[in-house]
Amino acid sequence: MDENTKSFTRRKFLEIGTATVAGASALSAAPLPQSAPDVEKAERDQSGTNPIGPDDPALHDQNPDSVVPPPTDHANVKPFKYPFELSHKRTQEGGWARQVTVEDLPVSTALAGVNMRLTAGGIRELHWHKAGEWSIMLYGSARITCLDQYGKPFVDDVKQGDLWFFPTGYPHSIHGLGPDGCEFILVFDDGAFSEYDTVQLADWTAHTPRDVLAKNLQVSTDALRQIPTGELYIFQADLPTTSLEEARRQAGGGGDLSKENFSFRLMEMEPTHRSAGGEVRIADSRVFQVSNSVAAAHVIVHPGGMREMHWHQNADEWQYYISGKGRMTVFAAGARARTMDFRKGDVGYVQQTFPHYIENTGTEDLVFLEMFKTSVYQDVSLNNWLTHLPPQLVMSHLHIDQATLNAIPKKEAVIVPV
Ligand code: MN
Numbered sequence: 376m377d378e379n380t381k382s383f384t385r386r387k388f389l390e391i392g393t394a395t396v397a398g399a400s401a402l403s404a405a406p407l408p409q410s411a412p413d414v415e416k417a418e419r420d421q422s423g424t425n426p427i428g429p430d431d432p433a434l435h436d437q438n439p440d441s442v443v444p445p446p447t448d449h450a451n452v453k454p455f456k457y458p459f460e461l462s463h464k465r466t467q468e469g470g471w472a473r474q475v476t477v478e479d480l481p482v483s484t485a486l487a488g489v490n491m492r493l494t495a496g497g498i499r500e501l502h503w504h505k506a507g508e509w510s511i512m513l514y515g516s517a518r519i520t521c522l523d524q525y526g527k528p529f530v531d532d533v534k535q536g537d538l539w540f541f542p543t544g545y546p547h548s549i550h551g552l553g554p555d556g557c558e559f560i561l562v563f564d565d566g567a568f569s570e571y572d573t574v575q576l577a578d579w580t581a582h583t584p585r586d587v588l589a590k591n592l593q594v595s596t597d598a599l600r601q602i603p604t605g606e607l608y609i610f611q612a613d614l615p616t617t618s619l620e621e622a623r624r625q626a627g628g629g630g631d632l633s634k635e636n637f638s639f640r641l642m643e644m645e646p647t648h649r650s651a652g653g654e655v656r657i658a659d660s661r662v663f664q665v666s667n668s669v670a671a672a673h674v675i676v677h678p679g680g681m682r683e684m685h686w687h688q689n690a691d692e693w694q695y696y697i698s699g700k701g702r703m704t705v706f707a708a709g710a711r712a713r714t715m716d717f718r719k720g721d722v723g724y725v726q727q728t729f730p731h732y733i734e735n736t737g738t739e740d741l742v743f744l745e746m747f748k749t750s751v752y753q754d755v756s757l758n759n760w761l762t763h764l765p766p767q768l769v770m771s772h773l774h775i776d777q778a779t780l781n782a783i784p785k786k787e788a789v790i791v792p793v
């Protein structure tokens with residue numbers, strides 16, 4: 376966006392804002408805030424100029440709400456955005472991983488995320504960990520394995536739009552399929568969890584006395600002379616040589632397979648909510664039973680639409696922006712509010728009970744994930760709340776008349792239309 380376009384957009388926003396405030400004032404004679412700085416005046420004078428130019432033109436253009444904050448933003452709100460583009464990419468033969476934890480984004484105490492790529496045949500080593508692992512496939516496909524609490528195996532092939540969940544301590548693996556492997560997002564139910572600190576098969580066997588390992592496996596020590604001397608993490612291997620059915624049969628060894636379903640076809644599910652502005656699919660333990668510590672909402676907001684003003688009673692919200700552009704204002708109480716801009720690859724975060732909206736600011740669909748460390752998704756819609764109170768109570772707070780109150784949608788839309 377060039378300077379003229381930005382300036383025009385900004386003016387338009389301020390004009391609308393001023394008209395709304397003036398209209399409300401005329402109706403109700405409510406006093407305007409006395410202490411608000413005159414942002415519009417500041418923009419017209421020398422206060423907002425940047426004599427040496429933007430420090431980083433790309434970041435400048437990607438963050439218009441940081442360059443020129445809405446006049447309603449105020450005071451110090453901890454940053455709630457971290458792009459995966461800034462994370463270290465750990466690359467090995469077979470793929471790569473990068474993560475955003477509480478070390479990178481201090482506000483994100485409840486959940487951490489990993490972006491991973493596996494080539495065709497690339498394997499994320501057999502491993503397990505203390506955090507529960509939720510995932511969504513963004514590109515390509517993989518064969519996943521897991522062992523349940525009864526010692527029964529699960530094997531499945533997951534493709535774009537599918538989820539999987541591995542509970543705490545359950546051993547699992549991910550194997551990239553053809554033609555080009557896969558890329559996915561993992562979300563862990565602990566903000567301090569590091570994907571680089573998991574319990575891995577080859578790491579364990581390398582650090583067990585060889586005679587103990589041989590005794591345990593009931594084989595000769597000579598048969599173990601080529602086992603790896605340390606972790607593999609991600610490594611290149613061959614594509615699976617068997618069909619899914621054959622792989623299940625082999626893993627079952629003639630016995631039962633797991634009765635649990637560790638995968639879920641999210642994008643084959645009908646939207647939980649749909650409006651002219653977009654659609655939402657909610658996958659929590661009510662529909663995806665094994666996902667008992669992570670709830671998810673997959674949100675599509677059409678251009679001009681907006682994830683309505685709301686908050687969550689029961690959990691912090693971790694976000695991943697899959698595609699498009701948007702902006703979010705988080706109101707942190709005590710007159711503190713901050714607006715930040717988001718795009719593909721960004722992680723966002725909202726603390727439990729802090730109200731927010733997410734507006735599509737681009738020309739394409741905005742697609743993002745809302746993730747929660749809870750078994751059941753919950754939210755409160757501002758519109759639903761305001762229309763389910765004695766009207767007099769609402770009118771005396773907001774200084775609006777009955778006709779205005781009547782115009783507010785009577786139930787949660789989730790995505791408000793254009
Ligand atoms: Mn894992």
Ligand code: MN
Nearest residue numbers: 686687692745
């Ligand atoms: Mn939310």
